[in-house]
Every structure is written in structure tokens, then in C-alpha cells.
Amino acid sequence: MTDTVFSRLRISRADGIATITIDNPPVNVLDVPLMSEIRSFLLSVRDDPDTRVLVFESADPEFFIAHVDMTLIDEPHAFDDFVREAPEGLNPFQAFGELLREQPQVTIVKLAGLARGGGAEFVAAADMAFAAEGRAGLAQCEALMGITPGGGATQYLSSRLTRGRALEVILGADLVDAATAERYGWINRALPASELDGFVDQLARNIAALPEGVIAAAKKAIPPADLREGFSREHDAWAGLFARPAAEKLIRGGLKAGAQTKDGERNLEGLLRALRA
DSSP: OEEOSOSSEEEEEETTEEEEEEOOTTTTOBOHHHHHHHHHHHHHHTTOTTOOEEEEEESSTTEEEOOBOGGGGGOTTTTHHHHHHSOTTOOHHHHHHHHHHTOSSEEEEEESSEEETHHHHHHHHSSEEEEEETTOEEEOOGGGGTOOOOSSHHHHHHHHSOHHHHHHHHHHOOOEEHHHHHHHTSSSEEEEHHHHHHHHHHHHHHHHTSOTTHHHHHHHHSOOOOOHHHHHHHHHHHHHHHTSHHHHHHHHHHHHHTTTSHHHHHTHHHHHHHTTO
8 A cells, every 4th residue: 555645755555564765856855845744654653553664765775865954044944833843852853853763663764875964863763774785874974064963863873882983973974884884883784785675674574463562562661762861962062053154154065065966965075075175
């Protein structure tokens, strides 16, 4: 069965599994419409007993979710609705990640391409993530824009990686390949690209076929950590830097140099570093 109510998501359902294919060309930037559709979908299935596993993938083999839409720098009120709906103490981007992290279904990311910034935070918020060797990559590149992550990365990475590795990811701001991401604990496994689909599909089917109550019991026994205090620190750090002139200059410069185009996003780190040369 396929859902047709969304314009940036393609959703198919079978045997207790919903597969959500992100399709927001050219690079699946995390803009307001895409965030809204993902949020609406998550809320729509939250109490659906027939949906047990959510698998997120991309229609574009090169890009999973690029990052938060950089053009929003010119739309200060774009997230007003998200602000009103966000739980107290969370900014809209943190609330977005927490909605995924607290989903009752098992959430799995199938990462065949690149995910940076808010896209990488989405990967870290999911219950599990599996990535294609030689093709997938993750980056928290916000430092190259004069800011720090503001959508959960500082807390998600701190719960998965050592402090030194989390600082390497955030301050080094380079693309991390699938094998390194697995070794660091950012993802569950790096797999040969030819095996990724089959592995994730089989895992999703196995989980969806478990006896009733098992998924809920496991997620209750292994709850997500309470990160609220850390989110407050993260938001203050991000917001303080975002207000500085350097951030605006680098974000606008990045867009002018080709960010959010396919060519620019293939080496976004190099593009952003060149702005400071």
C-alpha cells in the first residue's frame, strides 16, 4: 500500500513496515515543507498498532538529507509554527529530533549517500542506522558556518561517541565515511553497498514479525536518555553564535558558492573552507 498525501515523501507499507522515501530535490535539503511532512507522518502513525517499523531512505542515492535549508537565514519567522508546537525547553530542530527519538515504532535509517548537519542529526536520532561503504558519509559541518550544531548533535553524539571523538566530529567538521562512523559508534554497521538494502529489509521484517508487545517492552527497557539539560546548553551555544555577523557572512557566502546544489554539496566542506581562505 502506498500513501499519496505527501509531496516530498513517498511512503509504502507492507507487513507492519512503513518505508519512507525522502524525495526533495535537488539534495533533500531539510526545509520547512520537508520537516512538516516528516513530522506529520510521524504523528499520524504514532498510535498505529499495525505499523511496527519505520525505515527511512532517500530517492537520491547521493544524498539522504543534506542539512537544514540555509536560505532560511532570510526567513526569520519560517519556524514560528514549529516553535509554538515544540515542547518547553526545546528549539524546533531539537524537537524534531526528539519526535523521532521518542517514536514508539522502531526507526531505522538506510544511509546510501550523504547526511550533514540536521540530516546527520536525524540519523543519530533514529533507533538504528546502517550505511553503505564507499558511498555514505556523515558530517556536522556547522562549525564551518560559524556556528555549532543546534538540533541535537552535541547530545546525540556525546551519548554515542567518546568526548574526544564528538569534538573531532563537531570541530573537525569533516565528512566521516561509513566505516569510520561505525567504528566511532555513530551508526550500527557499515555494509557493502550491494548488501545494504537486503540487510535492512530483512532486519525490518524480522522485527515487524515479533510477537505483540515485544517491541514496546524492549523500547521501554532501553529508553532514550534524558538530554534536556544538554539541549539547553546546546541551544544557548548555537543561538549565541548564530547571532554573530560571521555566521551570516559564511552562510550567505556558502549559498553563493554553490551550497544546496548537487555539485556544491558533493564537497561542501571544501566549499565552506574556501570562503575563509
